[in-house]
Amino acid sequence: MSKLITHIGEFRRAHNMKQEELAELVGIRRETISRLEKGLYNPSLKLAYDIAKVFGVRIEMMFEFEEDENNMPT
C-alpha cells in the first residue's frame, strides 16, 4: 500500500501563508488543511489540484507517493 506524502506545509510556509488563508483560497476549513499537512487525510483529486494551483506548481510537486517496501517489485 503506497502512502501519500504532501508538501503543502512547506509550500505554504515558503509563501508566508497562514492555514486560514490557504483554506479560504481553496474553499475548505482550516482544520482540513491541518489534517492534510499532517498526512491524516487524502484529498480528492480536485482539491489536490486546487491546492497545487494556488502555489502555481504541478500536482506531482505538491504530492508524492511513497511505496511500501513490502510491495516493491523485486
Next chain:
Amino acid sequence: MITLKSKYFISKMLWGILFVVSGIIKLWVAGSSNTSIRIASDVVAWGVFLVVLATEFYAEKKKVEPMDELAVLNQLKAKSSIYNGIFVLMVIYLLFGSAFTLSINSGVAFLILGVFQILEFLLFDVYEKKELKSFE
C-alpha cells in the same frame, strides 16, 4: 461566522431534542385523560418548537464555515453508522422477535427519530475529533 459543528448542532441536536420531547409528551399524554395535562404538554411542545425554530432562523442568517469534503465524509460516516445500527437492531429483532412484540405508536416514532438525529450529531462530532486527536 459560526462553525460547521455549531450549525450541525442546531440542525440535528436541537431538532432531535424537540422530537424526543414531543415523543415523551405524546407517550405521557396518551395515558391521561386530564385536559390540563394535555394543555400543559402542548404549551411545552410549542415552547420547545419555537425556541428551535428561532435558533435555526438565527443560524441561517449567520455565515457558516464551508462544508468541505472532510466534513461531508464525516457526515456520511455518521449517517452510515446509524444505518448500520438500525440494520443490526432489525436483525436482532428478526432473530429474537418472537420473544417480544414491536408496537410503534406516534410517540415512540417521534422518540426514535429524535434519538437518531441526536446520534447523528454526536457521531459527526466523534469523527471530527477522532481525526484531530490522532495527531496530538
